[in-house]
Amino acid sequence: MAQRKSSNCGLHLVNTDRDCNTCDLPKKCIGDGLDKTQSESISSLIKSRGPFQAGEPIFRMEEPFRSIFAIQSGSVKVASSLDDGTPLIHGFYFAGELVGIEAIGDTHYQNDAVALETTWICELPFDKIESLCIEIPKLQHEILELLGKRIRYTNSTIVRGRYLSADKRFLLFLNDLYQRKGTINANGDRVVTLPMTKGDIAIHLGLRPESLSRALSKLQEEGIIQNRSREIQILDENQEVFSCLWV
Amino acid sequence: MAQRKSSNCGLHLVNTDRDCNTCDLPKKCIGDGLDKTQSESISSLIKSRGPFQAGEPIFRMEEPFRSIFAIQSGSVKVASSLDDGTPLIHGFYFAGELVGIEAIGDTHYQNDAVALETTWICELPFDKIESLCIEIPKLQHEILELLGKRIRYTNSTIVRGRYLSADKRFLLFLNDLYQRKGTINANGDRVVTLPMTKGDIAIHLGLRPESLSRALSKLQEEGIIQNRSREIQILDENQEVFSCLWV
DNA sequence: CGACCTGTTGAACTCCGTCAAGGCGTGTGG
């Protein structure tokens, strides 16, 4: 059985102490800055669940919406499909981030949320959260902020991405991923470990697997990235890789 | 000076009595089902503004975020641009719908909201709305629902649309538009009047004007639509036009 | 070992973008 990353399953979930300037995903812990009593009333709502193994669903499309989920450790993809079966991947989420908030205000989830690796989550019953928001205005503000950020995040990735070529679109994605979960290893290399398949990335970017593969080969030839099986290394020294995205 | 559509600028803004099954945009009036006192406390917050002429901004990118806006009459496009000036159009909004909610939780607007025709709006100061949510749980629920719907709307249009060819992408857009503001004229024709240019539609769909123009010509040749200058007529009798989108 | 999944590469094709020209409607000024 997998080891829990943290025994505390309060809403102070995972404190990634990395600054995140460019990505708009909720990074701050829900409940930060609340007093002790308030924190405790939130903690009492939470159900810890896990471990989910790779491929196991956290929730499924058409299940009644009851809870949002905070990822404690691991990673999750949010997916659905067109009626002909064409798969759609709406996003990938990691420790400290929330899934299920797309369903707020609806009776059912519209997507599947599937673990990409061994994953622990905290379940937050949304009706309880909503009630608590009445008592804790600061919490209400955070939830609203979270939803706003999610809308903006989609705009800055999907909408922007549409106007970019395959390789730039991947760089936009890589940049986002690096901000959210990139690491610097012992050699000082800037790397991003990929819990999802390249096929999944391709779908998420609106590309075919072959097209992404070609884009990756091209970027590697150009010395911009090092393309390994489950890891991308960012070679460009001055991070000018990404400058092309903003020009 | 343009005639006001309604002298009541409460939050019961515009009651389009059309059912809207497929589109996920907020259609119901904020504040529906509240009691008289509650309605009045909302009404007291509202500032009516207008008329805005075509091309006039409701709010601009980089302005501090203070209010969300309910469209009373007319129509609005929400746009921004890439750093090289490439225009992006995030959406079009009509009477009874809200703009500015993408900025919730941020300090500034990230988009321009521009009137497409003579337009009246109601300004809702968001800090006041937020405070009122504490007192009126039902209002809080509606705001949350609204934000959730906006996220789902983006997923069902932009994200889905990426996987469709130019003509199907337009049909998806037309379908949405027809649900939201389509009319049946005296001849029984199902028509959608377009307050925006075809160029704007193209950009919104992630296409070039030329590509959209070709798609429209093709759809007209196939007898699916009638393409007029500022109006699209849907010819297909059994609405099977759109079935291809769900197959 | 063989089945299977994931990723890569090649070749032909397709759709959309690009560039260029022209038509149409509107508004302005002579």
Place this chain on the structure above:
DNA sequence: CCACACGCCTTGACGGAGTTCAACAGGTCG
């Protein structure tokens, strides 16, 4: 009233990026 300019839309020809189809390599797991 007409002439002209301008913005919007359309059409044609061409090229290129990405898709499609196919074959194959490498890893994992039974």
